[in-house]
Amino acid sequence: MxxxxxxxxxxxxxxxxxxxxxxxxxxxxxxxxxxxxxxxxxxxxxxxxxxxxxxxxxxxxxxxxxxxxxxxxxxxxxxxxxxxxxxxxxxxxxxxxFPGPALQPSDVKARARMTQICSVVDSYGYAAIVGKLFWQEAIVPMQGGTPNAEIAAEGLKVTRQVLDVLEGLAAGDLLCGGSVSLADLHLLPVVEYLRMTKEGGAAFAAKPKLSAWWETMNARPAVVKTRPKLG
The missing domain is CATH 3.40.30.10 (Glutaredoxin)
Known part of the structure; x- marks a missing residue:
């Protein structure tokens, strides 16, 4: 549950x-x-x-x-x-x-890109990926319900667009290049849930830059430590 x-x-x-x-x-x-x-x-x-x-x-x-x-x-x-x-x-x-590694790029253009990616995730990604696709494919069955295929399809359609945009914006293994930024931290929890869905996971796997980014981020101690416990 x-x-x-x-x-x-x-x-x-x-x-x-x-x-x-x-x-x-x-x-x-x-x-x-x-x-x-x-x-x-x-x-x-x-x-x-x-x-x-x-x-x-x-x-x-x-x-x-x-x-x-x-x-x-x-x-x-x-x-x-x-x-x-x-x-x-x-x-x-x-x-x-707080002291520690900077999570915002010092370069003004990279910092603007970071903010843009955070906004894309918040404004378009979350509702489609978590609120519709993940909820219907993972949470509704977990609660013993029947997923609404229409809502899931709506979520998948927007998810594909969001992934296309993020693939185009990504600088490489880290979204803004250089070191980990807030953009990486805003996207990662959403992608964790996306990859738990069949079609969403497949759509994500088809994006080479985002897939490389996931491999880079997924091994970080902070990511491992904060991973949700399912079941």
Missing amino acids: WTRWASYSLRVNHHGGATVMPVILHGPGYSTYARTARLALEEKGVAYELNEVDILTGKGHAPEHLARHPWGKVPAFEHDGFTLFETLAITRYVDEA
């Missing part, structure tokens, strides 16, 4: 690293957006606590979470009394507030 998948929780202290002020990330392990924020924290080597807020069982609309996020979504973030919601705001803050 999806809710069983949603139930695991953990507390993370990456590499035993010391953070002067506590960092708390609110969001469930299965959330792609919470995972993106976790990936940023892991890549920077920031110690943090993950507070599981299971939005699928209504916990997102509990008063304490609505105080963190007015729409009851995830992730939400706290650091030294400073609070944020919206994933890109969180990941940019993490990159700029």
Whole structure:
């Protein structure tokens, strides 16, 4: 059951690293957006606590979470009394507030490309890939339901377009070239779910640059550590 998948929780202290002020990330392990924020924290080597807020069982609309996020979504973030919601705001803050490898290119054009890719994922990719295709092919059967083929087909159509665009934008084994950027961290959790679908996985495998990118990213310790536990 999806809710069983949603139930695991953990507390993370990456590499035993010391953070002067506590960092708390609110969001469930299965959330792609919470995972993106976790990936940023892991890549920077920031110690943090993950507070599981299971939005699928209504916990997102509990008063304490609505105080963190007015729409009851995830992730939400706290650091030294400073609070944020919206994933890109969180990941940019993490990159700029903490020492560690930079997650945003210094070159203005590469940084603009990074932001563009994040926007493509957020504006077009997530709804088609996770909200329609993955949900119908993986989650509905997991819950004992019958997938809606029409919704899945709609998701696959947009997914193919998104993959075409990202294949064209990708600089190589890392989306913006050079080192890991926020673009890589925004796309990876969505692709993890895409590859769990039959037709979506096949469409992804047909993209040579994105496939090489996946092989590069999939082996990173942060990716392995934050992988959702299924079943």
